[in-house]
Amino acid sequence: MLAAAGLLPVLAAAAGAAAAPRSPLPASLWATIAVCSAAAPDSTVGVVGSMPGDGVPRDRMFMSVTLQYQHRAGGAWVDVEKGVTRAWTPVGSAASTREDGWTFQLAPAARPFQVRGVVAFQWRRAGRVVQAATRVTTAGHPSPAYASPAGYTAAVCQVS
Numbered sequence: 001m002l003a004a005a006g007l008l009p010v011l012a013a014a015a016g017a018a019a020a021p022r023s024p025l026p027a028s029l030w031a032t033i034a035v036c037s038a039a040a041p042d043s044t045v046g047v048v049g050s051m052p053g054d055g056v057p058r059d060r061m062f063m064s065v066t067l068q069y070q071h072r073a074g075g076a077w078v079d080v081e082k083g084v085t086r087a088w089t090p091v092g093s094a095a096s097t098r099e100d101g102w103t104f105q106l107a108p109a110a111r112p113f114q115v116r117g118v119v120a121f122q123w124r125r126a127g128r129v130v131q132a133a134t135r136v137t138t139a140g141h142p143s144p145a146y147a148s149p150a151g152y153t154a155a156v157c158q159v160s
Contacts, residue, residue: 028052028097031065031119031135034147035103036157042108043159047117047137048101048144051091054123059094059130064120065102069113070156077116080106094123099144112160 028050035046047065065086068077091100106115116137123131136155143151 026052029121029133029135030141031117031137032139032141033117033137033154033157034101034144034152036152036154037148038157038159043106043157044103045106045115045117045157045159046101046103046146046148047119048099048147049119049121049135050097050099050141051121051123051133053094053096053098054131055095056125057093057095058125060124061091061094061098062088062122062124063091063100064088066118066120067104067115068118069115069159080104080115088120088122101144101146106159109159112158114156114158116156 029052031047031049033045034048035044037044045067047067049063049065051061051063053059053061063086067080069080070076071078086102089100091098118134118136120134121132122129139153139155141153143153147153
């Protein structure tokens with residue numbers, strides 16, 4: 001039904017150390033859609049996640065992004081297709097807050113549909129996961145520098 005033609009990683013590091021991740025996790029842990037170019041023949045959806053560091057430079061942070069579509073209006077969310085999940089990717093030292101994102105290229109579909117991103121986060125120390133969380137894309141976050149258009153942030157993207 002849908003296929004991803006490619007993934008383009010982008011990285012932006014924010015300045016300053018953040019508090020150690022703990023439950024409940026801080027507001028600086030979020031996911032958003034920063035690019036929604038829904039025109040055929042190829043649609044582009046950019047998903048960005050932000051995660052706070054724990055202030056320990058030797059700790060490492062990782063993210064994984066999955067793209068989902070809504071099966072029917074108001075229905076269940078389903079992973080787009082096998083291979084559309086961005087595998088666990090290192091996003092840097094946990095010394096400070098990090099943002100990372102992926103751009104998904106979608107092949108044309110028979111009818112319009114909505115997509116969203118699901119971002120999984122891990123904080124690792126000496127290779128072991130010490131904290132994990134997941135966020136579904138929501139709107140209203142600080143817009144990443146590479147948002148298109150500038151200032152764009154959304155929960156879902158309507159693809160035609």
